[in-house]
Amino acid sequence: MSDIIRNKKIITFLYLGIIAIILLCAFLFSVKGKKEDVAIVLNGNEYYKLSLNNDYVDEGFSIKINNKEIDLENVDYKIKENVNKEVIGQYEVDYEINYDDKIYKAKRYVEVVDDVKPDIIVNQDYVAKYYCKKKDKLNIDYQAEDNYDGIITDKVVVDVKDDHVSLSVKDSAGNESKKEVPIKIINDEDAAIITLNGKELIYLAVGDEYKEEGASLTDGCGKDSNESLNISGTVDTSTPGEYLIKYSYVSASGLETIKNRKVIVYEKHSNTHNVNEERVIYLTFDDGPGMYTEELLDILKKYDVKATFFVTNQFKKYTHLIKREYEEGHAIGVHSLTHKWNIYRSVATYVKDFNDMNQIIYDYTGERVSIFRFPGGSSNTVSKKYSTGVVKAIASKMSKNGYVYFDWNVDSEDAAGANSEKIINNVINGINSRKSSVILMHDIKRSTVSSIETIIKYALDNGYTFKTLMVNSQTCHHSINN
Ligand SMILES: [Zn+2]
Incomplete structure (x- = not known):
């Protein structure tokens, strides 16, 4: 091969090489210079409602560059949140993303809301209504408690219907609870009521005298009954201990009503310690x-x-x-x-x-x-x-x-x-x-x-x-x- 031909080939290669490098640079430059479209997309809602006392778990975000999701491992980011799940209010979660030396920001709003209804506690299965007492105020024992407001018994609205009593209460966040308690009409003769004379629980010092004060029996209308009560149990006031006196009555239809009295006999200690x-x-x-x-x-x-x-x-x-x-x-x-x-x-x-x-x-x-x-x-x-x-x-x-x-x-x-x-x-x-x-x-x-x-x-x-x-x-x- 002659030298001239060899030199021509080298020059052609050089030309081609230079052109290729120029083209590559131009390509790279065009890619680099093109404006990238960076988007932060929050997972979940931008406005987030969190129930009081529930944990806030951030759902995170993704980053799309030119509409293509990228791996967060290659991105520097910070999430700042100060959500206090125990206090009602609006909180912000700040996202700060550092990508390619530029800072991108996003925000999420978290509102801690009280959406828990208050509790109405009724200590009875039904409201007793006696034939003879229809017009009287019904006796119902209830309490209302709220996770945020505490005891709100005084806010309970009581509505007496024909066959039930309806109770309703709203907490300060407006959550409403309702409860219905059935009304039970009770036959007077079966509705014996035993009322103890004196206390249900008696403390006596050893040597004190226990005096049986008895109990009275009335029907559901509060009228004294001529029937007699059965009283059983004894108290030994010379021996410390607990004693139970039982008062009972069985109605004609076989319904038994019982009431107990507890007597606790204790030893006196007043002289075992002096004035000092x-x-x-x-x-x-x-x-x-x-x-x-x-x-x-x-x-x-x-x-x-x-x-x-x-x-x-x-x-x-x-x-x-x-x-x-x-x-x-x-x-x-x-x-x-x-x-x-x-x-x-x-x-x-x-x-x-x-x-x-x-x-x-x-x-x-x-x-x-x-x-x-x-x-x-x-x-x-x-x-x-x-x-x-x-x-x-x-x-x-x-x-x-x-x-x-x-x-x-x-x-x-x-x-x-x-x-x-x-x-x-x-x-x-x-x-x-x-x-x-x-x-x-x-x-x-x-x-x-x-x-x-x-x-x-x-x-x-x-x-x-x-x-x-x-x-x-x-x-x-x-x-x-x-
Ligand atoms: Zn207190």
Whole structure:
């Protein structure tokens, strides 16, 4: 091969190579220069409704470049959200994507809503209606509770129909619950009612006399019955223990009605401790005044026992009883104006609720008070849902302002639904095991007010002294958990 031909070939190759490189560069440049279409596509809804207390799970997003979804592993991104599932409100979720040195942003809106209906609790299967009492108000025992508003029994609307009673209630978010309780018409003759004379639960010290007070029998119309009751059971007052007296009646149609009385015989301990070992009881009643407060005040008056009331303005019809509590020598403390958990949103919201309640106390008594009890106690953790560290901050702020709070060291468990018997046992066991007892009770509970006389008698029998809480009383604090 000659050199000339060889050189020509090399030159042709070089030309072709240069052209190829130029074409490639032009191609690459055109690709690079073309505007890319970057889109952030949210999975799920842009406006998202989250039910209160449900976990928020972000559904994520995808990125499309020129309509082609790309792998998120090769993308730098941040998702910022501060959704508080326990507090109703609007929250934002921010997405920030860094792709090819450019920042792209997107937003999702999360609304935490209360869509949970309140509960209506009815403690009976039917409403009894007697032939002779048709026009009377029917006796129905109910309570309404809401996941967000707390107890809303006073908001229940009761509608008596021919064959049922309809109850309905709405929470503050507008969720409505309805309940129907059938009305049962009861034959007067079968509807025997046994009413015990005296108490259903009696505490007696060893050596005390048990006096059978008997019971009365009426028909469904409340008319005294001539039929006689069968009473069985005995009480040995020389031996400590529990005794049951049974009252029963069998109607002509064979229906049996039974009522029991429990008698507890205990040993007296009043002379086992001397004056230097004074045993003190602070009865404390929260959440009222309410429908049972007057009855409670009557009992306290009868025994000249003073208690401490941590008051609220939940049951406005009864709020005025703060005046009677005060005038009869009981101590008053602030519990809460509204007794809603959302007072724990901040120190400021708590203090406002506190001051508003203290103003009401002032309106009725002419005095502002310096003692208080936290709704839920200082150890409550529910407040965490509203604001972290808020109880600690409130406690510190309140103490700086000269306010003193009290928790308790004996829980009657009345708020948890204990019946009278359980309340009495809890309190008596509690006071027996300590020298100074601060007892948690609620004057808005029927069972509490029914048990208080027995508790007072027992305590007086055993040499306890009742006192009221004051700013300089021995502190009784739980540990703060939030
Ligand atoms: Zn309370």
